Amino acid sequence: MRWPALPPLLSSLPGSGQRLRLLRVWALAGLAMVLRPWLPFNLLPGWVVGGLLLWAVLELVMCVWWPRRWR
Numbered sequence: 001m002r003w004p005a006l007p008p009l010l011s012s013l014p015g016s017g018q019r020l021r022l023l024r025v026w027a028l029a030g031l032a033m034v035l036r037p038w039l040p041f042n043l044l045p046g047w048v049v050g051g052l053l054l055w056a057v058l059e060l061v062m063c064v065w066w067p068r069r070w071r
Helices: 016-034 046-065
Strands: none
Touching: 016 046
């Protein structure tokens, strides 16, 4: 079974690597927030979850304000 191809916005257009990385960071931060109530994840200190969210926000700010330039 093969996974479906990613849309061009995330696979072949300029900036696709940066957008894909940003999507992964937001997914990781969101997953940490959703899984927080369950037993193995509620043992994580709050600063770990806050750090993940801060990392996601910083990635978004860097993507918007300082986009990578292509030649």
